[in-house]
Amino acid sequence: xxxxxxxxxxxxxxxxxxxxxxxxxxxxxxxxxxxxxxxxxxxxxxxxxxxxxxxxxxxxxxxxxxxxxxxxxxxxxxxxxxxxxxxxxxxxxxxxxxxxxxxxxxxxxxxxxxxxxxxxxxxxxxxxxxxxxxxxxxxxxxxxxxxxxxxxxxxxxxxxxxxxxxxxxxxxxxxxxxxxxxxxxxxxxxxxxxxxxxxxxxxxxxxxxxxxxxxxxxxxxxxxxxxxxxxxxxxxxxxxxxxxxxxxxxxxxxxxxx
Amino acid sequence: xxxxxxxxxxxxxxxxxxxxxxxxxxxxxxxxxxxxxxxxxxxxxxxxxxxxxxxxxxxxxxxxxxxxxxxxxxxxxxxxxxxxxxxxxxxxxxxxxxxxxxxxxxxxxxxxxxxxxxxxxxxxxxxxxxxxxxxxxxxxxxxxxxxxxxxxxxxxxxxxxxxxxxxxxxxxxxxxxxxxxxxxxxxxxxxxxxxxxxxxxxxxxxxxxxxxxxxxxxxxxxxxxxxxxxxxxxxxxxxxxxxxxxxxxxxxxxxxxxxxxxxxxxxxxxxxxxxxxxxxxxxxxxxxxxxxxxxxxxxxxxxxxxxxxxxxxxxxxxxxxxxxxxxxxxxxxxxxxxxxxxxxxxxxxxxxxxxx
Ligand SMILES: Nc1ncnc2c1ncn2[C@@H]1O[C@H](COP(=O)(O)OP(=O)(O)OP(=O)(O)O)[C@@H](O)[C@H]1O
Ligand SMILES: [Mg+2]
Numbered sequence: 001x002x003x004x005x006x007x008x009x010x011x012x013x014x015x016x017x018x019x020x021x022x023x024x025x026x027x028x029x030x031x032x033x034x035x036x037x038x039x040x041x042x043x044x045x046x047x048x049x050x051x052x053x054x055x056x057x058x059x060x061x062x063x064x065x066x067x068x069x070x071x072x073x074x075x076x077x078x079x080x081x082x083x084x085x086x087x088x089x090x091x092x093x094x095x096x097x098x099x100x101x102x103x104x105x106x107x108x109x110x111x112x113x114x115x116x117x118x119x120x121x122x123x124x125x126x127x128x129x130x131x132x133x134x135x136x137x138x139x140x141x142x143x144x145x146x147x148x149x150x151x152x153x154x155x156x157x158x159x160x161x162x163x164x165x166x167x168x169x170x171x172x173x174x175x176x177x178x179x180x181x182x183x184x185x186x187x188x189x190x191x192x193x194x195x196x197x198x199x200x201x202x203x204x205x206x207x208x209x210x211x212x213x214x215x216x217x218x219x220x221x222x223x224x225x226x227x228x229x230x231x232x233x234x235x236x237x238x239x240x241x242x243x244x245x246x247x248x249x250x251x252x253x254x255x256x257x258x
Numbered sequence: 259x260x261x262x263x264x265x266x267x268x269x270x271x272x273x274x275x276x277x278x279x280x281x282x283x284x285x286x287x288x289x290x291x292x293x294x295x296x297x298x299x300x301x302x303x304x305x306x307x308x309x310x311x312x313x314x315x316x317x318x319x320x321x322x323x324x325x326x327x328x329x330x331x332x333x334x335x336x337x338x339x340x341x342x343x344x345x346x347x348x349x350x351x352x353x354x355x356x357x358x359x360x361x362x363x364x365x366x367x368x369x370x371x372x373x374x375x376x377x378x379x380x381x382x383x384x385x386x387x388x389x390x391x392x393x394x395x396x397x398x399x400x401x402x403x404x405x406x407x408x409x410x411x412x413x414x415x416x417x418x419x420x421x422x423x424x425x426x427x428x429x430x431x432x433x434x435x436x437x438x439x440x441x442x443x444x445x446x447x448x449x450x451x452x453x454x455x456x457x458x459x460x461x462x463x464x465x466x467x468x469x470x471x472x473x474x475x476x477x478x479x480x481x482x483x484x485x486x487x488x489x490x491x492x493x494x495x496x497x498x499x500x501x502x503x504x505x506x507x508x509x510x511x512x513x514x515x516x517x518x519x520x521x522x523x524x525x526x527x528x529x530x531x532x533x534x535x536x537x538x539x540x541x542x543x544x545x546x547x548x549x550x551x552x553x554x555x556x557x558x559x560x561x562x563x564x565x566x567x568x569x570x571x572x573x574x575x576x577x578x579x580x581x582x583x584x585x586x587x588x589x590x591x592x593x594x595x596x597x598x599x600x601x602x603x604x605x606x607x608x609x610x611x612x613x614x
Contacts, residue, residue, distance in 0.1 A: 056485060082487035098544075107475040108486040110468055112611035117496065120467030123461055127467070134468070152264075174486050213395045 009034040009210050010178055015054055015064035024050045026234045027064070030212075032178070037204055038212045039225030039242065043254060046231040048122065048214045049091055052180050053229070056088050057081045070179060083111070085177035089167040089184060097156035101147055103153050104166055105138040108173035113137065141169045144206075145199060161192045165199070172207060181205070181213040185220050193217060197224050222246060232255065269462050273455065278555075280451045287447070293325045295561055301515045304450025305508040306557050308457045310537035310549040312504035315461050318544030319470070320497035321477030322378070326389030328530035329396045330502040330523055333369050334362030334509025336400055337520045341436045342405065343431045351444040359453070359510045366393060366506025370499040378494040381480075385498075386506065388441050393531050399523040405432035437520035438513075444543060445514035455549075457504050462502065465578075473497050552581065562591075 001033040017025050032038045040048050053059045055066060058080040065074045068081040073081050087108075096104050113134040119125040142148040143163040155166060164184055164241060171179055184200070185193045197220055203209050215221050221228065221242065228245040230237040231256045238245055245251060283300060286292045292300075309327060316324045338358035345354055348420045371394075377388045379568050408428030432438055454566060472493045476483040476551045480490055513519045522607040537556060541548030556578075561575055584590055 037400055058481070077480075077486050078484040082485060088485055090482065090485075094479045094485075096482065098478050099471070099474055103349035103471055103474075107467070107471045107483070109489070111487055112471055113468070115468065120469045121463050121500075123463050123467070130468075170482075170486060173311055 008032060009036075009069055010055075010074070010212070011064055011065075011067040012055070013064050013067075015051075015061035016068060017050065017054060017059055017062055023234050025054060027071050028054075028234075029064075029235060030229055030230070032210060032212060034210055035204065035208065036201070036210055037224055037226050038210075038219045039228040040212060040214045040231065041216070041221060041228055041229035042237070043128075047234040048199065048231055049182055050096075050234075051231070052088055052182055052214065055180060056080075057084055066146045069151070081176055082176070085175075087171035087172055087174045087176035087178075088180035089182055091165070091182040091186065093160075093167060094165050095155040095163055095166060095170075097154070099155055100151065101134070101153050101155055101158065101166055102142065102151040102256075103143050103179075104170050105173045106134050108170045109134050111138055112173075112175060138173070141173055144172075144202065145169045161189075161196075163187065165196070168199075168203070172209075173205065176250075178211060179211045181208050181211065181215075183214050183216065185215060185217045202223055264492065270546075272458060272462070272550075274454055276451065276458065276550075280447075284447065296558075299557060299561065300447040301322050301445050301450050301511060303557055304482045305511040305515075306534075306537070306553040307454050307550045308508040308511070309505055310541065311457050311461055312455075312508070313534050313544055314538045314541075314544065314546055314549045314575065315424075315464070315497055315501040315504070317538050318542075318549075319461075319465060319477070319548075320494055320501075322494060322498065323383055323386040323500070324389045324501070325386050325528060325531050325535065326373075326391075326393035327501075327534045328526045328528070329389065329393030330366040330370060330505035331509035331512060331530075332393070332396050333402065334366045334506025334525035335513035335519060335526075336438070336521070337365035337506075337508075338362035338510040339441055339513040340405065340431055341441050342514065343429075343438060343440065346429075347442065349443060354442060355449060355514055358514065359507055362506040362510035362513075363444025363503040364431065364506075365595050366509065367499050367503035367606040371495070374495045374502075375499040377412065378498060379491045390528055390531070391396065393526070393528055397521045397523070397526045400432070400437075401435045403432050404430070404434050406430045419502045435520065435558050437518060437612055439518045441513060441517055441519060443515065443517055445511050449606055450511055458546065460500065462496075469493065469496060500583050516591070536578070540578065540585060542585055548585065555581070 008031040010030065012028065012030045014027045014029050015025065016023065016027055028051060038082065040051060042048055043134060050059065054061050057076050060075050065072060067073065068084055068086060071082055071084055084131065094109060113130050115126040115130050119127045139148050139151065142151055144167065147162060147166055148168060150162065155163065158166060168181065168184065185196055186194060201224060204211055225242050227240060229239040229240050230251050237250055237254055238248055287297065309331060311325045313324065316322050338361050341358050341361050342354060349464060373392055375387050400418050404417070404419055404422055406413045406422040406424045406428050408425040410425065413422040413424060419433060422430065462554060472488045473496065476490050476493055484490060537553040538549045541550065541552035559577060560574055566573055
């Protein structure tokens, strides 16, 4: 290996998980450098979402390890993993649907903007100042996604595309090192997808973010991802530069043969 | 920034309603315009409203089903009654009731904590089952307890008063199923309203804090809440313990409104817990003001309907159904929104669930 000395932000080595008899993910490895925009692709049911669930502690891998910035996160709980710096969005949107758009983001600012329970109940002490800061930060994030004018809407009232954006804003609010996006363009029209690509690039550049995304929309993938890993039936089919991977005959076969 | 302006207005309406309710009732009372029946309901109305608001914190805000709210009320009632008997008018009534409130709240909170710790870690509706059992167990346990005090301190027995082995000057406090007698009866409508306002203050403020947002986020989507680092068990427990403590406060009001306190199926049984749940459901789950109004209507109504004798429960059931329809039928809800918009125009776009 040529770059063993290079430090990866995300270093995943040979993780596997089986559900009953089905090996949903088998010996999966991925190394992502800081500030990279990385794509995870593959046909339906290949195990992509399961990889995200493994990375975020929803499932624990049967084998292998997961390291973020040198810290071993294997077997850690979802909350600990978020605190360590991984945030995600969900393929089937999971917003706090009865809360306002602003409160969805504020909920994710919970740890960064803090006061005690007593201060929360009495609305005394740091409460006023911290709530104001929370509000400012939430609107700042909403602005990035052009959601600030909907701040007081119920999250469930947003159209689909905006809900996806709100999920990204919420994930970003936890101030992660690594952002995982599960099919961020699903359900978006071509115009929305184009805007989303710009937003993702903007987030990477302006938040100094490292992003791993799952996507079926090849225009988006080839447009913004620098490197790709292809999954097929739980196995890694190949990895490398986006262009090279997308021209790999095996990858084309996996997609067409699906 | 504009967030909260509507919430603030809504909260002021809630507090305002309570104050108006107080002034009207107190006015009618002072001018002797209150029937003896309504007079007798003044303090009960307060503790039923406190129970409804506090249960709404668990059911509406935290999204857990609790069927043992009367059990926490029972803990608050008995712990504070024991305290009242121990100090036995040695301290002024006002000081006694303030300390009693703190004691009742603390004991109920401890029970809430002990029940919540194991149960709220589990996914699923285990809380409903466990709280239901807790309510029944605590009631039966208290019925079996004998407690006395003498120069040597407290004596407890599960048999009878004799086995307490009290000295000559000893005093029996809890007499098994006969409960606690000789209570101070120093609860007043004013104290009840103050406690209700404090309850509202705590619940409404909590909803509008980072802890409240965490509680509601967990209710709306547990997996997403964990993905942003929120501890599910911690915040479910927070809501549950605060709710239990407030039910304990209602219990203090209950025990300090009676000369004799007994634990029966009627006052602390599961029927009572279900009744409180009905307040919450009819008032609108998560709707704090609604649950207070439901508590008032459903407390006064059965009393007012007594003259109907056999038809009483029939009419009561019809009213329940009518309230349910009024509260949640889509057309009625839409109509209510239109009317609200007409008479109270505002820019806010949503009705937050936690909003009072
Ligand atoms: N909790 C689970 N229990 C059992 N099987 C599961 C579980 N989660 C995922 N699977 C299975 O693992 C396989 C991979 O699923 P996964 O959702 O990761 O696919 P995917 O690549 O994200 O597909 P898609 O593109 O459709 O989202 C599927 O066969 C799925 O049925
Ligand atoms: Mg998937």
